Amino acid sequence: MSPIIMVVLAIAAGVLIVFLISGFQIFQVLAPAITEEVPVILKQNGVCIVEASDDVPREINNCTYEQGEQIIITYKREQPPVESHGPIQ
Secondary structure, eight states, X not given: OOHHHHHHHHHHHHHHHHHHHHTOOHHHHSSOOXXXXXXXXXXXXXXEEEEOTTOOEEEESSOOOOTXXXXXXXXXXXXXXXXXEEEOO
């Protein structure tokens, strides 16, 4: 095997080991996004809190929705960020 291939494999193995040691789950990053209709649970100082079916509270900054309003969010399971959001059409 050529030295270049061995170096690339060693770097890839090192990155994988770092992910495993740090507890980072690469499969969650690659998980498909979920789109769901949810209510705005709380709105305070321009920040809305919503909670999807995975029971993870998520924040929407600069929120234009009202408390109790149903909106559509896109997120990844068990990860706090909201990828996108919008009113129900």
